[in-house]
Amino acid sequence: MEKIEARSLVDAATERLEAAIIGGDLAPGERLREQVLAAEFGISRGPLREAIRRLEGRRLLERRANIGVSVVELSPRRLEELLRVREALEGMACRLAAERISPDELAQLAALLDDHAEHREVISGQGYYQQGGDFDFHFRIARASGNEYLISMISGDLYDLLRLYRYKSSTMSGRAAQALEEHREILAALVARDPDRAEEVMRIHIGNARRHARLATGGAED
Structure with a gap:
């Protein structure tokens, strides 16, 4: 990993650690080794510990007595x-x-997908990584719903955890390109102002992600 440049060390460490978790460099259940991570990031352990606390609050990391801090892991059934x-x-x-x-908002979604299509991982089929918030296709659609309760439920406590397993499912052979195409179908339904079709293709998309996530975590196919 590259060393972190000087800016807000805590923010930078949080971003780097989050990317390592979502991208699979740190696997679900893996214990964090502060000294090793601090050396890899080129920072002291103080900013790293604050980054760890932030990601604990977002449920990507969990602390257990006599074990320490590790990447969160969901059982196949809970997932x-x-x-x-x-x-x-x-x-x-x-x-x-x-x-x-x-x-x-439609134009921004289209531009976002065009950007995603240029990602090296998507082109190579290695995976489909999306940053959080405004860089996440699902987050933007939730916000565009205009329903504060839905936005809160979709973008709340379990948002980052779901991003983790969405990415994990996208690393299976052919899934990255398929997921991008499904996003384009969702966008087409939004552009057409077709609520029935929009709901249908979104449900199909997440259903496919669920099946791939099950396979990626060792479960059986439907």
């Missing part, structure tokens, strides 16, 4: 339950977004 709920919530959000999304 399945979580993604089924997510399918319903994001389907509803996409339906509402088809009715409420602005032309400017």
